[in-house]
Amino acid sequence: MDVLFLPEFGQFALILALAMACVQAFLPLIGSFTRQPLWLAYAQPAAWAQFTLLLISFILLSLSFLLDDFSLAYTAANSNSALPWFYKLSAVWGAHEGSLLLWLLILAGWTFAVSLSRGLPVEVLARVLSVLGFVSVGMLLFVIFTSNPFNRLLPNIPMDGADLNPLLQDPGLIFHPPLLYMGYVGFAVTFAFALAALWSGQLDSAWARWSRPWTTSAWAFLTVGIALGSWWAYYELGWGGWWFWDPVENASLMPWLTGTALMHSLAITEKRGVFKSWTLLLAIFTFSLSLVGFFLVRSGVLNSVHAFANDPERGFFLLILLAVTVGVSLLVYAIRVPNLKARVSYSLLSKDVLLLANNLVLVIAALMVLLGTLYPLILDALGSGKISVGPPYFNALFVPLMLLLGVFMGLGPLSDWKQMRWQKLKKKIWLAAAVTLVLGFVVLPWVYDGEWHLYVALGLTLVLWIFTTSFRDLWEASQTKQGWKGISRSRLGMFFGHIGAALIVLGVTMVSNYGEERDLRMQIDQPVVVKGYEFTLKKLIHREGANYIADRAVVEVRNPSGKLINTLMPEKRLYTVRGMPMTQVAIEWGFLKDIYVAMGEELSADAWAMRVHYKPFVRWLWLGALIAALGGVLAITDRRYSSKKAQEQLTAMNAATTPPSAINSVES
Amino acid sequence: MTPKRKQKLFLIGLMVGGLSLAIGLTLYALSSNINLFYAPTQIVAGEAPQGVEIRAGGMVVEGSMQRDTQSLKVRFAVTDYDQEIWINYEKILPDLFREGQGVVAVGHLNAEGEFMASQVLARHDENYMPPEVADALKMAGKMPEGAPFIRASSSTTINN
Numbered sequence: 001m002d003v004l005f006l007p008e009f010g011q012f013a014l015i016l017a018l019a020m021a022c023v024q025a026f027l028p029l030i031g032s033f034t035r036q037p038l039w040l041a042y043a044q045p046a047a048w049a050q051f052t053l054l055l056i057s058f059i060l061l062s063l064s065f066l067l068d069d070f071s072l073a074y075t076a077a078n079s080n081s082a083l084p085w086f087y088k089l090s091a092v093w094g095a096h097e098g099s100l101l102l103w104l105l106i107l108a109g110w111t112f113a114v115s116l117s118r119g120l121p122v123e124v125l126a127r128v129l130s131v132l133g134f135v136s137v138g139m140l141l142f143v144i145f146t147s148n149p150f151n152r153l154l155p156n157i158p159m160d161g162a163d164l165n166p167l168l169q170d171p172g173l174i175f176h177p178p179l180l181y182m183g184y185v186g187f188a189v190t191f192a193f194a195l196a197a198l199w200s201g202q203l204d205s206a207w208a209r210w211s212r213p214w215t216t217s218a219w220a221f222l223t224v225g226i227a228l229g230s231w232w233a234y235y236e237l238g239w240g241g242w243w244f245w246d247p248v249e250n251a252s253l254m255p256w257l258t259g260t261a262l263m264h265s266l267a268i269t270e271k272r273g274v275f276k277s278w279t280l281l282l283a284i285f286t287f288s289l290s291l292v293g294f295f296l297v298r299s300g301v302l303n304s305v306h307a308f309a310n311d312p313e314r315g316f317f318l319l320i321l322l323a324v325t326v327g328v329s330l331l332v333y334a335i336r337v338p339n340l341k342a343r344v345s346y347s348l349l350s351k352d353v354l355l356l357a358n359n360l361v362l363v364i365a366a367l368m369v370l371l372g373t374l375y376p377l378i379l380d381a382l383g384s385g386k387i388s389v390g391p392p393y394f395n396a397l398f399v400p401l402m403l404l405l406g407v408f409m410g411l412g413p414l415s416d417w418k419q420m421r422w423q424k425l426k427k428k429i430w431l432a433a434a435v436t437l438v439l440g441f442v443v444l445p446w447v448y449d450g451e452w453h454l455y456v457a458l459g460l461t462l463v464l465w466i467f468t469t470s471f472r473d474l475w476e477a478s479q480t481k482q483g484w485k486g487i488s489r490s491r492l493g494m495f496f497g498h499i500g501a502a503l504i505v506l507g508v509t510m511v512s513n514y515g516e517e518r519d520l521r522m523q524i525d526q527p528v529v530v531k532g533y534e535f536t537l538k539k540l541i542h543r544e545g546a547n548y549i550a551d552r553a554v555v556e557v558r559n560p561s562g563k564l565i566n567t568l569m570p571e572k573r574l575y576t577v578r579g580m581p582m583t584q585v586a587i588e589w590g591f592l593k594d595i596y597v598a599m600g601e602e603l604s605a606d607a608w609a610m611r612v613h614y615k616p617f618v619r620w621l622w623l624g625a626l627i628a629a630l631g632g633v634l635a636i637t638d639r640r641y642s643s644k645k646a647q648e649q650l651t652a653m654n655a656a657t658t659p660p661s662a663i664n665s666v667e668s
Numbered sequence: 669m670t671p672k673r674k675q676k677l678f679l680i681g682l683m684v685g686g687l688s689l690a691i692g693l694t695l696y697a698l699s700s701n702i703n704l705f706y707a708p709t710q711i712v713a714g715e716a717p718q719g720v721e722i723r724a725g726g727m728v729v730e731g732s733m734q735r736d737t738q739s740l741k742v743r744f745a746v747t748d749y750d751q752e753i754w755i756n757y758e759k760i761l762p763d764l765f766r767e768g769q770g771v772v773a774v775g776h777l778n779a780e781g782e783f784m785a786s787q788v789l790a791r792h793d794e795n796y797m798p799p800e801v802a803d804a805l806k807m808a809g810k811m812p813e814g815a816p817f818i819r820a821s822s823s824t825t826i827n828n
Contacts, residue, residue, distance in 0.1 A: 238763070345672060345675075346675075347675075348675060348678065348679075353679070356679070360682075360683060360686055360687075364686065364687065364690040367690065367691075367694075368690065368694045371691075371694050371698070372694075372698065375698055375702070376702075385704055385705070386704070386705035386723075386803070387702040387703060387704050387705065388702065388703050388705070388723060389698065389701060389702055389703075390701060390702075390703060390774075392701045393697050393698055393701035393702070396697045396701065397693060397694060397697050519740055519758070519759040519760045520740065521738070521739060521740055580764075581763040581764065582763065583763060600740075600760030600761070601760060601761060603735070603737075603740075604737075609740050609760050610760075611760055
């Protein structure tokens, strides 16, 4: 095994990236105060250089994994020569150091994308890039000083690596972290636009328009990332749950909730020029919550299923980083916002206020998750005992809040901006409301098992309400000359976003109320019955895989009418390198139900403890999330963001509204 | 008061009212849904309430595990090396459950002072000890020598 010098080049590239991030952060800052266009112009090439250097650094780390260079401490701890190449590659972000490098690369990627956007005035672009540069400087310092992935293990180079955690040897890991980070880090762009706007004092609605597509894309990535994580936990952890209110899950949910609020509030600010200060605050909060989540996960203060190496020094560094980010941005906010005056009026029943109400509910939900996550930490720090806050707390608060949110989700799209007459709204919604109440609250809850359940009724009412109002809105949008073709992409995006949310509610309602989870003893040829389905353990097989040994159960599943529908083969594996056991579940999946069998423990030579789950509609959860994200994609590709004419109009409008005191060189 | 001011006041009132209601409800829900952790010594001393959901944990006593032959019922003792309590469970134990390792159980105490668990947690990382268990052992002064609490991946590296 050659000790190549690739990692040293990688480290060097990382340090150069830090230098470039400093250039990108400080030169435009100085340039903006001294009014020197030349200094402002440094921002763009510095962002490109930083991206290139981080890409080189990342590729070199990946090469170390592919070439099995176990002289690197990080590679030795997380890879093994027996791993297939794609797991070697995804092992790059399988632990702390490498995932941070991925975080940085994604930040630089977003920065690069922003620097290419057309139609942004040079000074605005320079300010945005400068803010992003500062974020990058902070994170690069963190990586280089506390979490360097390029540390060597010299001179005692291990013969082979300690292997990637078997839980992470799964296709889910290849996509889950990058998508999630695309979301988290994407909110940095909105944050940068907000701070740049505050910094310049030009708080017109232009900044809202510029940052909308970025926010929506970050949101779409985060949505898919969270859904993928939930799906992965469902089939990989062997517990059969899709959401555990685990602190790390909460860490991703909080920015998602405020991000959803931000997306809507940006729409009001752009369209109507109201609630500017609220939108700015939300942009700051969303990114801050991304960082809070990062701190919670990485500092090791929390107890969670997500195992990351813990180190108090890292936690301290992250806390300072967090404090500086939040402190500085709130300070700038406090200085600038009092000058903000909105001259626009709105009535209490209007789309403006309904969207504000939706914002409020989402932010309260995020606060409540934050409180539940931090409460044990606070009590522990105060010495008042070790407590944990369980799912009942979160469910008790989250479910009613989401019901309330659902009501606004129906009313919002059908209302007019500025003012909505109650008579007009009543005319629009009475049919939807009647259908929803009769079908959703009274009729449909009986269908599944012939009994009426309150929670099912509430859930289905909500689903139908969102469906009927969304379709009504779509129908209204089609009442132009061009008909259905005239519906704008952003309107369609909203439609799919809301329908996706409704499908998630449907999945959650069905699986929580009609699902069944049973742990039972299965003996060979002795059938057991769960929810009418008959499970028979036919055989137990011992087999050997590439890097594990496994016990495999062969389980026949018959439906209530006695027909054999599938033979499921779950496994209990022991990964030999780490000596780590793993449960490999077997799922008979369908749109209406999943049947899920996992092996527990061996009880005797012919009997095992088995976990059998019946999960109706569980797939709709993830399907809904994908459809909602698709809505986001549709909204971003709306013509007004891409067509040249729209861009020109925007720049012209912006130039016209800019006060003459500010230097504003419009890009030609 | 101008209509505009009135409107603003209404909105601010709505926000403040909504927020305080939410925080009130949150604190209420928190106070009724938190699970306190008790070490075996505390439970034996009668400090833990009966019939209320709590958490308990410690190191699983070697050789203490008893399994029912006809069902999934299982019984094992956990210790903080000072006192022991028995934990009853009727579901599948986690993959990483082993005798001699730290676990945390969620459940309640019955009248006989035995712990009826609804959930047993062991960590994915085999070198990991739940912080509650580690603290309980420290309090009892029985921390095993050189127990690896935390796996710091940087502890064995040479900085180049």
